[in-house]
Amino acid sequence: MNRSAAWRRAKGWPGWALLGVIVVALLAIGATRAGGPATPEERVEAISRRLACPICDGESVFESRNNASASIRQEVRTQVAEGLRTDDEIISFIEQRYTARVLLVPRATGIDALVWALPVVAFVCAVAGLVFTFRRWKRAADTVPTEGDRVLVDAALRAGLDGP
Amino acid sequence: MPEGRRRIAPFIALAVALAVGALLIVLAGSSSARDESADTFLLDKPAPPVVSTLLSAEAGAADLAFDLSRRKGSWVVLNFFDPDCVPCIAEHDELVALDRQQRQLGDAGAELYTIINKGSDAEVRQWFAEKGGDWPKVRDPGGSISVAFGVAQVPETWVIDPNGIVRARLIGEVTAEGMGGLLQQLRETMS
Numbered sequence: 001m002n003r004s005a006a007w008r009r010a011k012g013w014p015g016w017a018l019l020g021v022i023v024v025a026l027l028a029i030g031a032t033r034a035g036g037p038a039t040p041e042e043r044v045e046a047i048s049r050r051l052a053c054p055i056c057d058g059e060s061v062f063e064s065r066n067n068a069s070a071s072i073r074q075e076v077r078t079q080v081a082e083g084l085r086t087d088d089e090i091i092s093f094i095e096q097r098y099t100a101r102v103l104l105v106p107r108a109t110g111i112d113a114l115v116w117a118l119p120v121v122a123f124v125c126a127v128a129g130l131v132f133t134f135r136r137w138k139r140a141a142d143t144v145p146t147e148g149d150r151v152l153v154d155a156a157l158r159a160g161l162d163g164p
Numbered sequence: 165m166p167e168g169r170r171r172i173a174p175f176i177a178l179a180v181a182l183a184v185g186a187l188l189i190v191l192a193g194s195s196s197a198r199d200e201s202a203d204t205f206l207l208d209k210p211a212p213p214v215v216s217t218l219l220s221a222e223a224g225a226a227d228l229a230f231d232l233s234r235r236k237g238s239w240v241v242l243n244f245f246d247p248d249c250v251p252c253i254a255e256h257d258e259l260v261a262l263d264r265q266q267r268q269l270g271d272a273g274a275e276l277y278t279i280i281n282k283g284s285d286a287e288v289r290q291w292f293a294e295k296g297g298d299w300p301k302v303r304d305p306g307g308s309i310s311v312a313f314g315v316a317q318v319p320e321t322w323v324i325d326p327n328g329i330v331r332a333r334l335i336g337e338v339t340a341e342g343m344g345g346l347l348q349q350l351r352e353t354m355s
Binding site for chain 2: 055067074078
């Protein structure tokens with residue numbers, strides 16, 4: 001039994017190794033990819049997608065057609081054309097004026113960072129819980145009768161057959 | 165198993181109770197009343213630059229330039245407006261009364277300016293021709309003035325002191341009486 005379990009485990013290794021290689025490769029591509037907007041208009045789009053329309057529910061400045069959003073888009077376009085501020089600085093400029101209700105993508109600093117950290121923590125806890133539970137199930141299933149158990153059962157059966 | 169579940173249950177109940185309690189505290193702490201002066205990072209800071217043109221009373225006439233920084237020495241009231249906005253229509257008579265009241269104060273009175281948040285020249289001209297109000301109307305091309313002040317919805321009224329410092333932001337309709345009182349109070353705190 002021990003031999004077959006070890007063999008089963010060994011047979012799974014290439015699969016896991018391949019999966020590991022793929023994950024590392026994808027992470028490397030994702031991290032080093034020369035992303036980001038290329039033209040000023042793409043920059044305006046990227047910034048206005050990160051800003052919420054100050055008078056709508058869950059709509060970005062990019063999508064929203066109302067007057068306030070049009071004004072904000074125009075302001076972003078002007079500032080991008082001037083080229084004096086980074087994307088984050090332009091977003092802070094708008095955020096400051098519209099009293100902080102305009103961020104669609106939460107910041108990764110301060111208390112806002114919890115929004116990013118909590119799902120990861122929950123995921124890790126859930127996976128740990130599953131691993132723990134599966135282990136316990138497996139341990140229960142792996143239980144096999146020992147020689148002593150067989151002797152007991154045989155004795156009981158014999159006793160039952162011999163009995164009245 | 166049932167014992168284990170029973171042992172966890174009080175902790176889950178406690179967690180839910182804590183979450184509900186925290187929510188109640190947050191809700192109780194938020195103010196429902198609209199304050200006289202709304203929050204803005206510009207409060208007690210220099211007003212953003214406002215450089216634009218004034219809408220002439222008649223089409224075809226020359227447009228005068230407007231620069232807020234040249235209004236230093238006077239109290240300035242900026243009213244953000246749009247001819248389609250219903251509260252703006254409701255507020256208008258109060259603005260007419262406010263303008264009259266402030267003119268009566270002479271040099272100490274505040275200057276009223278409309279900032280045209282939306283609407284064509286013709287629309288705005290016709291609106292004021294019908295409803296009255298001969299104070300200057302400032303164009304806001306591309307909405308840059310509105311963004312500089314963080315105005316998302318009209319009407320909004322801002323008070324700027326003779327040093328060019330923002331003293332009040334009022335979201336929604338204002339009254340002549342309320343504005344007159346606020347301006348008087350601000351004048352007294354400055355002198």
